[in-house]
Amino acid sequence: MTAAPADLLIEQPATTDGAALWRLAKESRTLDLNSSYSYLLWCRDFAGTSAVARGAGGEPVGFVTGYLRPDRPRTLLVWQVAVDPAHRGHGIAAKLLDGLTARLVAERGITDVETTITPGNTASERLFTSFAERHGARVTREVLFPAELFTDGPHDPEVLYHIGPLTDSTAH
Incomplete structure (x- = not known):
């Protein structure tokens, strides 16, 4: 893996990024693709708990979306992470x-x-186990949603990765 480009900018997404996030999710071929409308809403309502990576021209080349759990407001739930196929392998x-x-x-x-x-x-x-290692955090895993809970067709179970507590190295 080579280092991320020096001119990479990480910032909060704007609603104008919604279409690009939808495209990146679609091109990932691994994420559950939501409606383009949902990515617009995400960029509006959860921009503060999400991030977009912009390339040299300002275009989104990756994103992470998340939210703070209502019952655990000090826990970030990461919903989706995607990187443009042409920019993968650079961290x-x-x-x-x-x-x-x-x-x-x-x-x-x-x-x-x-x-x-x-x-x-x-x-x-x-990605998530190396994140835990970098931040001195423990990882626990358990099935959160078994396959039979998904009614819209075949779906693998969703395994919950809980990482924490984060150490001071997170704020580097």
């Missing part, structure tokens, strides 16, 4: 995740990160 997903969590540690005092990963999604498993 952009890790930089997005590190940047977002550092911002939320400072602004919201988050202490934990959660996400769900389907079995066999090796890239996501590596």
Whole structure:
């Protein structure tokens, strides 16, 4: 893996990024694709707990979307992470995740990160376990949603990865 480009900018998404986030999710071929409307809403209502990576021309080349759990407001639930296929292998997903969590540690005092990963999604498993290692956090795993709960067709179970507590190294 080569380093993320020096001119990569990590910032909050704007509603004008919604279409690009939808495209990146679609091109990932691993994420559940939601409606384009939902990405617009996400960029409006959850911009503060999400991040977009912009390339040299300002175009979105990756994103991470998340929200603070209502019953655990110091826990960030990461909903989706995607990087443009042409920009993969440069650490952009890790930089997005590190940047977002550092911002939320400072602004919201988050202490934990959660996400769900389907079995066999090796890239996501590596992303989140390496994130935990970088931040001195423990990882626990348990099935959150078994396959039979999904009524819209065949779906693998969703395994909850709970990462925390985060150490001070998160705010680097």
